[in-house]
Amino acid sequence: MVKVVVGEETQLKLAEDRLTQSALPSQVGLVIGKLSSSLERGFVFDLIPTPPNDDGKSACSVIESVRDDKKKGSKSKSLSESSSLFIDQDWVAEHARQVSRMLLGGMQVVGIYIWASESSFKNSTITLCQTVKGVAEVASVVKNDWDEGLLIHISYSPRRWTCRNCTLASNITSSSLRPCDFKMGRVLTSLQTFRCTYKFDLRLPIIHENVSNVRKLADILRFGISSHAKELESAKALIDGKLVTQDEQCASDGLHEVEFLLPFMQDTSLEACSRKDVIGVLVFRGSVCSFAYLNSKESISQALADMKGDIIMSLQCRLDILHDEAEREIESYGNDGEGASPDASTEKPILQMDLQLLRKTCSLSFPRRVFVPWLAGTYICDYLQPSETLEVLKDNCVELMSMEASIDESTILEPETEAPTSTTLATKSFWEMAVPFSSASVPDCSSLKNSRDDTCRGSHSESDKSVGFNIWAAVLGLILSVLVGLVLFVFRPS
Known part of the structure; x- marks a missing residue:
């Protein structure tokens, strides 16, 4: 169970500035990092926003609903307190699946982050836990041994960071979320x-x-x-x-x-x-x-x-x-x-x-594996088909990892010359x-049919010829040695 989460201060501050300048009412994305069961700690490397879907729609939006209230002047208050979040869970999970392919050993999609107000977050905890669970199911490619995931909330009203540990049980309830200590520090430089x-x-x-x-x-x-x-x-x-x-x-x-x-x-x-x-x-x-x-x-x-x-x-x-x-x-x-x-x-x-x-x-x-510089000397990867160029790699990094489009090709590693x-x-x-x-x-002829029967018969006939030749050579050698012995016996000196 993760009790303490340490985030890379440089990257998280950049993410906060980006979100503040965007003036978006909500945003959802992936948390890239690592969960260490031995240390009971989680490490956050970066936050990657989920791109718009194929229709150009955002993966997260705020749903406003007005409750009936007989008291006058309470409409605006009810409007803000009853807002909740809509999250395209399938699209976020698909983003996590593709990003997981690009991460190397010791790096994982460990959860999601949400940029939203305090009230809309509180009204959407079940939806957020289901999204974390869906991400965990597709992000663990080798074996699905996850039992927890991180949910980071960046609130803009009031401005603060909170982190919760989401237990990935079959039945998700409000008790599935547990608070954990969250702090910022240097994570990437110590790798x-x-x-x-x-x-x-x-x-x-x-x-x-x-x-x-x-x-x-x-x-x-x-x-x-x-x-x-x-x-x-x-x-x-x-x-x-x-x-x-x-x-x-x-x-x-x-x-x-x-x-x-x-x-x-x-x-x-x-x-x-x-x-x-x-x-x-x-x-x-x-x-x-x-x-x-x-x-x-x-x-x-x-x-x-x-x-x-x-x-x-x-x-x-x-x-x-x-x-x-x-x-x-x-x-x-x-x-x-x-x-x-x-x-x-x-x-x-x-x-x-x-x-x-x-x-x-x-x-x-x-496909062959190609490595792209990422953060603080680390790399991520992508896979290229024989017909694909590095431009495809750049497009994937920009869309999936929210990287800058200006990637220097000289810094890309291509160690797999033969896929x-x-x-x-x-x-x-x-x-x-x-x-x-x-x-x-030697093949078993009884288990092979059709053309393989001919192959077996051919191999056995060649083997029989080889054995027969060896026998005749031995017989001729014996006869020759007997004749030589007789000649030596007859013409021996008296």
């Missing part, structure tokens, strides 16, 4: 930076349709990423070349390089499959550049946990981006009417292909790809 280039090479089996219902490329990739997250969670780590053996704090400043050590030849996907059930293999390989930011009072283990979560989140976000694009592509087929056939594999997006029926090799490139790729080899045996130097790589 320590950790960086890792994580390389992975996964072999994901394509299971026979009689055994598994997981058929589409997107589903197999999502399952593979989730499985790999469990393996990465137990990985050891080297920080600046030294093995981390205990829960300690990082004493030195500057950039710290991290390398993860996975157990050798530990592949749960390989162990879970029998040879006869596998009809193909999906190769998923590449590298992920990851950053994590640690508060000086937190332990190193927290930075490693944040970085591991950032790696998995990055892979999931890229898959989500491709999935959203595939959905739009399918919708465009539907709008074309008779132009598209849903059963035509050539017209389907690759992510929607049924790999159990696939008889050809296909490859899919993931992660997935290659589907539906006609090769999983065991030939996963264990290429093992005797287990």
Whole structure:
């Protein structure tokens, strides 16, 4: 439970000045920061306003309602005391989902802020708690382990800041809000930076349709990423070349390089499959550049946990981006009417292909991760498709993160020269790809049909020819040695 919240004074003062100059009656936005359960503290880095929706309407507005009152002269008082807030909860949640993709390890969307009068805030606590809960549900990409979120109220009448902890229970009531101490200080300058280039090479089996219902490329990739997250969670780590053996704090400043050590030849996907059930293999390989930011009072283990979560989140976000694009592509087929056939594999997006029926090799490139300078030496990220340029990146930063449009391209980091790729080899045996130097790589002919039968017969016939040749060579060698022995015996000196 978070008891104390410390906000970055520089950024919060800028946000207050911006809100004051705007003269808006209300505004809602996201709180970017971090909640530390070990320290029982919350840290606020910045406040990001939610942009207008597709129709150009604000995500927050004040609703005025006049109550019946028989007393004269009480109409204006009733008008101010009965005002409440309307919040487009779905739009705020969508903003949180997209911003979460841009945040790195140790940074999260931890709640919302509201700029409103004291009376309208008090009349809208249930709505605000529901908005916090909706944000938490979409902002936790890796695993939904949140049980609280922050609600910061900036009141302009009277002018003051208050922070409340919102318990994310199933049934939200007025008691879900609990006050917590709020103060401003230096937060961003005390962060320590950790960086890792994580390389992975996964072999994901394509299971026979009689055994598994997981058929589409997107589903197999999502399952593979989730499985790999469990393996990465137990990985050891080297920080600046030294093995981390205990829960300690990082004493030195500057950039710290991290390398993860996975157990050798530990592949749960390989162990879970029998040879006869596998009809193909999906190769998923590449590298992920990851950053994590640690508060000086937190332990190193927290930075490693944040970085591991950032790696998995990055892979999931890229898959989500491709999935959203595939959905739009399918919708465009539907709008074309008779132009598209849903059963035509050539017209389907690759992510929607049924790999159990696939008889050809296909490859899919993931978006690459690009890093943009943010606040006090920290970075945020975005993902670019091969056809996209840095202009798309700039537009996203301006719209989603409320950054200035003048972003210097020379300060943008592009460490991922090659984006992660997935290659589907539906006609090769999983065991030939996963264990290429093992005797287990010989395919099981009884589990393969049609063209794969010919492959097995061909491989066995070649094996038989090789064995026969070796036998004849041994026989000829034996005969030759006997003849040489006889010649030496006959012509030996008397």
